Amino acid sequence: MDNFEENSHALCLVLNNIISQEVIDDNFKEAFFETIPEDEDGSTKMFNISFVSPGVKHPLQNIITKTEYGFFLVSKAILEVSHDEDGEETYQFTHSKLSRKTIEHVLVGTPISMEVYYINGREPLHRVSTGSDESTSTFDVQLTNLASVNPVQKDEARYLISLFDYALANNHEISEEVKNIPLCVMVSGENSANEMSLAHLASIPKHSTINHVIVSSRGPFIDPNALPNINFFKKWHAGSTSGPIQTCGYAIFELLGLSHASSEPQGDTLSSVLIEFAWENVSDVLQMPPLSCNSVLHVQNIPGSMELCALKLNMEVEQLKILSEMLNEQEKEWPFDSEDLESAFDRTAKLLEKQNSVDTETPASEKEMDDTNDCLPFDQDTFAARKELDFTESLWMVLKDAADFEDVAASIQSAFFATLSGKQQPILYGSNTSSIAELMRAVLTCDTNEEKHKLRMRMEEIISDKSEILRCLVEIGVEKLLRDLTTYFLSEELVTQEQLSYYTDTSPDLVSRVSMVGKMHNILDLILTTKSVIDVGHSNLQLLTQSSLTYYKHHTVGDHPVFSLSLPAFGMSSSSAIKQIIASQKPSTWCVSLKSKTKKGEIVSVVHISTTMLTGKAENSVLDISALNEDGDCTINGLPRSKLPYYLTFAKQTLLPLIPCKLNIK
16 A cells, blocks of 8 residues: 555545646546556556536436546546657647537427436426527536546556545545545446446546446347346346335437437537436336336427438528628629529520410429428328419529529520510519519609610629629528418418518528528428428427527527427327337446445445447447348338347446545655
């Protein structure tokens, strides 16, 4: 035990120093800790200690929740090799490259009081929402780039925990703030076969006791029947407690997108839908959630990533955004390459001819309007293109695919002169406030040659200036797309006209109105994604739509939060759909927390089963891919979702008293 007390004192000083540091550029507070060797033949060891602030999720999600005081994360220091100007190797220790990712949750629906239990606390399944028009958001901050954290060996981890415990009990120089902060050590999972791999150790101070948490992992289990049964886990938990054991279950089913716990995060490029459940009284391992339990549906949608609504609509919105971004550019070059062999001028001539035919309700060509087949083969209905276009909306469908600005100018000019000469009578919606619509109305009502001359001069001003052409084109695009989107929401009876008034207001500038189109497109894709994956019932779709409308009033079009819709106790509107899901799929995450009382407080153990490893590398992790490539359901990384193996993680705690002692060091 030589140098043990000195090392404990040194650790105490390092932890005090970390807490006193100022954070620069949102970086983590970090420091190195070097141990003094225990004997003359020993060598020093360098560790990296990071302080993770309160509110940040622990790497072992679903096992350890956020802590009130944050936590220290201990790992091996990274030794990097570089070369100087002479080519000589130099060695330097560097800190881990941890980073943060913030995920916003918008809470929708009735608050659920059900709580999810962790080894160090509890959290509500669905945090408190409000019944007002203002949406309520919560923020989950997750650690990322955990691959940069080097785990330590088992013996080293136990030694570090011992140093920390001794400092808590005996070192009066340790600050009061440090005394409340857990120390967590990432442990190497390498071990012999058929043994649990140690993944994590933690020491959690609480008043006059210390809470030791040991987390171990094992897997993969290709056959779920090979997992231990619930009685095995109850006996395992009962080893550190006595009395009745209360069990609480928790499960996640991923309906769309990659695993939420994947080591290769999908980032902000793909939509995802998952549903989580919480219930009491677990009867078996991997038990399906009972119908009496609560659930929450989480939907994060990235517009266009799944192409659930019409592909052409997505393309239109993107074209409008690109055109609007050019409004403030000095040099204006036509941004699109036309794939149509026919010029916009020729197609405008056909449009004018069709306008004068009997079928005035479908001015756009059948090819342009048949948009419903550009969807993924989901069972639910998707977005059907609107056919009742007015003249400028039909003109947008032609001009957005023009070859260049000259093609656009010639097309607008031909439409103007056709109206001026009386060869066509354009049909225009009364709410259409675009410059071209106003010009056409003026042409239809002018009586004198002087008025006609002024209108010709105005047309010449428009077509001779690229900025004017661009502005007119963006205006008619906004008119068409806003009407597409509002028509859908109103026809589906998801909102009222009054609830859409913020988005349809014509008083903001043109760039702001383009932003409104983007926001409403976000909302449309959110609703279509939800409908295409699960039938939550019309009333829940209304709640989701109205909540997203409220959210985007105060956020940018580039924000894509997770909308968390509460489904209390399998409400009647969603009961049958959820029954079908849990009967046909396997959970990607399944947990049971085992709770029991002791004289010193409540003891909780957590069993975590998931399709991804939480930390480290489990033994026997080489999969027999031939056993997984049968024909079946949808795949993740090429593997059928139902065939993905499970990994098992145990988390157990032991409550010990903090007793001051003096080591007998010679």
